[in-house]
Amino acid sequence: MADTVTIPIDQVQIGLYVYLDLKWFQHPFAFSHFKVKTEDQLRILRGLGLATVRVDPALSDGPVPTAAPAAAQPVPAAPMSPEARAESPVMAAKREMMERIREQRENAARIEQAFVNTARAIRDIDRNLFSQPAETIRVAGKLIGQITESILSAPELAINLMGDKLGGEEIYVHSLNVTMLSMMIARDIKLPHEVASLLGMGALFHDVGTKNIPDKVLNKLDAYNHAEQALVETHCEGGYEIGRKLGLAAPALAIIRDHHEMFDGSGYPRHLQGEAISILARIVAIANHYDELCNPRNPADSLTPHEALSLMFAKMRSRFDPKLLQVFIRCLGVYPPGTIVQLANGVVGMCVNVNTAKPTRPQVMIYEASVPREEAIVVNLETQPDLNIVKSIRPSQVPKDIYNYLSPRKRVSYYFDAGDPARRSQP
Known part of the structure; x- marks a missing residue:
């Protein structure tokens, strides 16, 4: 884990790289750690009911505000109402992502049967x-x-x-x-x-x-x-x-x-x-x-x-x-399906799908301990322009819990989905 400092939630600002100590389903963001880029993200963060968040100075733009003293108990911002959170563009994007992941899972099962x-x-x-x-x-x-x-x-x-x-x-x-x-x-x-x-x-x-x-x-x-x-x-x-x-x-x-x-x-x-x-x-x-x-x-x-x-x-x-x-x-692509990779935000995953027309932006199954493997997050890098693969990782170099989660294939086999791209989901 990267070296982080803990700061009060009200000191979070655009440009900081934050870690949310919440399960993936408890927040509306695509990842549990990310760089804050918009006012909407900032508003959602302050409405999660958290008193503090962890920040990675090395991945942040500019200086990090003074860390919260160990004994300090900042009062969190008033949580957003469920209605306000549901109307947020961030939450809408999360719901859309979850629906696309569900459709992608069904599509993968169909292709595997074929x-x-x-x-x-x-x-x-x-x-x-x-x-x-x-x-x-x-x-x-x-x-x-x-x-x-x-x-x-x-x-x-x-x-x-x-x-x-x-x-x-x-x-x-x-x-x-x-x-x-x-x-x-x-x-x-x-x-x-x-x-x-x-x-x-x-x-x-x-x-x-x-x-x-x-x-x-x-x-x-x-x-x-x-x-x-x-x-x-x-x-x-x-x-x-x-x-x-x-x-x-x-x-x-x-x-x-x-x-x-x-x-x-x-x-x-x-x-x-x-x-x-x-x-x-x-x-x-x-x-x-x-x-x-x-x-x-x-x-x-x-x-x-x-x-x-x-x-x-x-x-x-x-x-x-x-x-x-x-x-x-x-x-x-440089990272064909079956390759275990590390993303620029430090997340580890496995490439599971690549569009031959856009081979540098594969779909990646993400290791997220709080998400059951059968419901694993699949991120389409086509829709994440600021997120890149930084390196491939040999399966033998992956920690056991991540290895078991990603289940790298003993035999690398491919099949092609030649369906209508409008019908195929691209989470």
Whole structure:
């Protein structure tokens, strides 16, 4: 906690950074500590019935009035009547914020259910691929067509962080993540619908060749030895052959074969370089690598979304198409959903949603001990122009109570809300 001084409520003035020793539901402000900026805020503060407030000199503009003596008991201003408080613009904004949080919570539950349903559909596609190949490819094409239409035609696109409760569908989420992230890039670079659909099919089946690799190798937590690595690398050519027998289109087959090719020629299986790799395979290579950094075979090696993007840009940039990598980072934002962050006012939270058109202003779930987790505050930084993210925080560095409250995901998974932005709530 920052060093604070306690002053009488009647000495509070505009420019002071105050701490309210009240529960979040007991006052009308968005946060329990903030800089006083308006006369209306000042009037509301003095009407809360408090005798004193704590002030942080370091975060205040100008000098702080003399602190209240320990024995002093200032008489608080007469509390505002419930009617006057209800009519206040600050209280109206708080009520509106609470309603938007409620709607956002309902919206998140709807999106999460859609995510689970899609993961289950991919599970069924995977299970039926060889027993009913023609029907399964038809079903997959229909699913990809629906995803493509939804994402490409949406007025705006919001990326949502998904929970961990998948009921056994976790092993299918990698294909779903890669498909969704690839479609995000396709939308930004304005790929035609028919091309994006081919991208989706290739992304969905990009790892189909792993069916030829023993599970004991695929699920090994330690680093592969030379023989194991060589075996795993056969999944690209092996997947190409499986896809060819299934009748997949040539652009989708190229994705399956080349999604591990790197722009600098350091990839496999053919060590292709630059534009010798198809643009669709270059897209999937970025989405695939990002998901593998966030969700590696050994969970102990996982990076936070922020760390994964930073690593790809700072140390792996030569491996990826530079223009497509820039698109990818721009869409996800510097602090992608799933990143634990500290805001400029000292509050800790987790990014849970980002609008790809405004990636620097995500929605952040706030840690507030006085608010039950199931009713957690979600602040939209689009509506808080004076509030910024100052840094990301590794989950291991977060105090246990905050960690348990925010519940950072063991597996980072995204789903896209491509609905009408006027219908989506933006608290």
